[in-house]
Amino acid sequence: MKTNFYTIAFVDDRLEELVLFEFFLRDFPEFKVIWKENDALVALERIQAEPVDVLIIDMQMPKLNG
Numbered sequence: 370m371k372t373n374f375y376t377i378a379f380v381d382d383r384l385e386e387l388v389l390f391e392f393f394l395r396d397f398p399e400f401k402v403i404w405k406e407n408d409a410l411v412a413l414e415r416i417q418a419e420p421v422d423v424l425i426i427d428m429q430m431p432k433l434n435g
Contacts, residue, residue, distance in 0.1 A: 374401045378419070380412040381405075381427040390425065409433040 377400050379387050387405045394400045403421050406412040409430045416424065 374399050375422040376401055376403045377423045377425065378403055378412075378416065378421040379405045379425050380407075380409060380430070381425075382407050382409075382430045383427070386427070 377394065379390055379402070381387050381390075384407060387407065391402050391405065394402060400423075404415060404419060406415055409426075410432055412426075413433070
């Protein structure tokens with residue numbers, strides 16, 4: 370089934386960044402935020418269980434980066 374939007378997930382250890390991105394995307398119905406995560410290790414597990422079209426990540430996070 371084809372959808373009319375791209376699914377997005379965010380991974381960032383700073384809550385204010387996650388909130389800002391999601392707020393900005395509210396004006397774009399072609400993007401749907403599926404999940405947000407502030408722990409990179411949890412995000413690794415989550416991306417396998419809940420794949421998305423676009424993954425936006427913070428490159429420097431505690432425990433895991435890059």
